[in-house]
Amino acid sequence: MATRKPAAPETPTRGSAETGRLGLPERERDWQRLGSETFDVVVIGGGVVGVGTALDAATRGLRVALVEARDLASGTSSRSSKLFHGGLRYLEQLEFGLVREALRERELMLTRIAPHLVKPVSFLYPLSHRLWERPYTAAGLLMYDTMGGARSVPGQKHLTRAGALRMFPALKRSALIGGIRYYDAQSDDARHTMTVGRTAAHYGAVVRTSTQVIGFLREADRISGVRVRDAEDGRETEVKANAVINCTGVWTDELQRLSGSRGRFRVRASKGVHIVVPRDRIVAESGLILRTEKSVLFVIPWRNHWIVGTTDTDWNLDLAHPAATKADIDYILDHVNTVLATPLTHDDIEGVYAGLRPLLAGESESTSKLSREHAVARVAPGLVAIAGGKYTTYRVMAADAVDAAGADLTGRLQPSITDKVPLLGADGYYALVNQADQLAARHGLHPYRVRHLLDRYGSLVHEVLAVADGDPDLLRPLPAAPDYLQVEIVYAASHEGALHLEDALTRRTRISIEYPHRGVDCAEQVARLMAGVLGWDDARIAREVEVYTARVQAERDSQSEPNDQAADARRISAPEARDLRDPVS
Template sequence: MTVSLGPANREEAWQRLSSESFDLVVVGGGVVGVGTALDAATRGLRVALVEARDLGSGTSSRSSKLFHGGLRYLEQLEFGLVREALRERELMLTTLAPHLVKPVSFLYPLTHRIWERPYTASGLLLYDTMGGARSVPGQKHLTKAGALRMVPALRRDALIGGIRYYDAMADDARHTMMVARTAAHYGAVVRTSTQVVEFLREADRVSGVRVRDVENGRETDVQASVVVNCTGVWTDELQHLAGSRGRFRVRASKGVHIVVPRDRIVSESGMILRTEKSVLFVIPWRSNHWIVGTTDTDWNLDLAHPAATRSDIDYLLSQVNNVLATPLTHDDIEGVYAGLRPLLAGESEETSKLSREHAVARVAPGLVAIAGGKYTTYRVMAADAVDAASGDLPGRPRSSITDKVPLLGADGYHALVNQADHLAARHGLHPYRVRHLLDRYGSLIGEVLAEADGKPELTKPLDAAPDYLKVEVVYAASHEGAMHLEDVLARRTRISIEYPHRGADCAEQVAELVGEVLGWSPETRASEVRVYQARVRAERESQTEPGDEDADARRSAAPEARSGLVDLAGTG
């Protein structure tokens, strides 16, 4: 049996935080934080992870969903970063998370004669040689006719030929959550809705943190040899709370994506398009959507809820419509999401030029911070963070082994894929449903479907979001740490970006299912629905505003699902 992050585990985790002493306390439940917890736990260290909101609730649920080497970083001559990222992509595809990370093809349309094909081909050859073609096909050159057959949606005058290459993609929020569950499986205490409100000190060193349960307001001290700050765009705020100056500053860059139905862009492949500022991806998402993104602009407002503006959306539409025979309109958009990249502050004023390298530093005795980097290299960042913490630990910790530790659901996944038809017959499901479940849960599929034993109605789809089964909602609350309606609709599932209603039409049905697991009263259930629907309204309104300030004001007006969060601004 795997370790559950359900309601019973939550109370046990609080008791352990209060009574045990840890080697590491990791602050932040994004992919770097959960990766650090997994790295430390598998080295045999005693580790706890606390997150003020939900797993992946910040940047790690709002990325471009790609595990990629970063083709454009070759132009910036960041060869080491590309090689490192391609190695990580390979590990995910083959060993660590084949159930979650999948190959995806991209067409690069060529627009210039003579020089562009050899220039791009040489870059892709370098990419393939560095590891880009190790377990996926290498580059393939296409004539104009061949490229149009692959992507009929393109305007005929938008290209003179094309090159196809492969990368990989994943549901970032699910992947982050599964890393956290794997860390818990190996002994880490993982607790969300648990906010750091103070740093503990012994003489001149940090000796732990004081945390607050934002669901009920109780507080406790957590003792640790080292605290690791993995809070991404909140890094500077946490450094301020600790009363120490950081060795680096983090700058937030807003990236906005839109989601449109698959039939609006007729194509067998994703696309990567060069723009004046950077590149634009058109990414296949599940079987029936495209993700189009991203923007790259400075953001200095609310870090928890970055808002997409009308201008951001217009920019994405204009860029992709430059090449489409049938333009996309605002009416085609199913979902919009905005995330913040935690870039290391540099000399350049253009965020797209800032390095995606990461930095790690021992900012005070007993306190380590890590920031920068990119989602693909989270495992390397995590190992570096634990290495940096080792100087404050008694004895010498073992080396990182997470390149050999598959995430929960990976073991046995390929065999179950081959048995999908048999599994479908056994559970009375269509084979495509089973494949959908396998690509979300891997070999944990039996544990998921066990939630429907004696409750056959749970194997039916949600009324207003039929891509998902009711049992998936129940499992999100019973095993995956979901505590609020928002956690289920925005992260355990992606209903909030995959349906035009953005989850509002199924909020009551999902709240009823979650409430059964979490013991919600009728009043709590109604409150959860009200808060979630207010979030949807605020996001829609923010997306009609032309500028960041007005959009931020609209989005920030919605109530927090976790109303017990403390504003720590100005403390420390």
């Protein structure tokens, strides 16, 4: 297969900055900015809290730089349950403020900030106990709805056993006596995080991945910036800033040690594992939520698949690559099969992913009972750390972090306005949904394909399709992953900051969890599509494919191991796509 001709180098323009483009020209421009400017705020970490903090600061009029050692959403923010939800179980823990806050954020995402990325999703709560369970659960859901859960989605609906089975025919008749349907919302977490990052760049922030913090700058007793290393070419530079905000999630303690400052809180990592199975393996019109002895288990509709999870166990091993074990997968299968008429088996699994929740340590020995509240602290003059919380409330966390950094900033700090700032692709989205048929006809695509693109890119769909001008073959699907068009891969490299094959297969698309081959069958084609943008030669293409294939094999191997230690040893045996140092050693 021929490699696409590399694109001619581009000079960054105001127009490219206005779309929040994260391409190679912007990457070089931003490196020069890092070394030559003094920023108000430097944000460390490209997860959802980090990019949210960069967006919050930039829209307050601050000069902002964000650096991420790996890729946007490469940690926890691509490995969640992919829900924007209030957290029903937090009502039982009497965390009413957290639930109310989360429901407000969910509402904002659905209606104003990201309607193209965040969609309503229904869940069935099966009832198995007579007399007490229905009124008890209904009371909790009424509180949920009253706090804001039924503002832009339907409220709870009570069902008989027959009604519940019509909604979820895959359930055993003996598994329930009735049910209650309620609504939450879902999103592709990695795509949402990346879009927040691009929106921050749109408002002037430097957003640079493969840029590792290897040290902190000091002036007397205060932190005055960071020293960073480009993980692609090894260059180093110093980035000066009035305030540094540590948004590194489960790496918070590591960065704290590197800074030489005493932390105000500790972060505990809890591993959550999910499996992905084909949609036809569970016949249902709704998601499902089940109680377990530890927490809850979700069965979540996900395009042509179901996501089933999660686990909740301590993790003290490699933070970059948490590994799912056979025991984790068996736990999920055992629990969901207690209610399914046709049990799921290991052979049904298309994908598996494991992520780490950054929980505040010290509140409970059980990770499932640790608070999802977040904490913000000015741990030293010029250095703020934020940790804890949940994906849904990232915007609130970001605002709190910037407020805390205000002590180190000159002048009056403007209030947060991100509740009024739509993400890139949101403006014009609804009109384009109504115009999907015309847009499809114009580009020779099926309308369902255009609707799929709209739910991934929103009104940026024109920019995506424009990449195929003069090369209509790019509007064809990837043969081994037909849910995605070839142009989406090129766009991921040219506009969305994908620098490696794994960035495109695991985060810009979700091919790595949505197909049984986990991306291996299309790895070379995707690498060649990226090569045309990133200037890779045949040797680099072969290296990218080799590294990705080794990663998939290591993950498969880890998922056959009985415990965390064995699984971790298998997973960390795979080579890294990026050349990262251990800055703490």
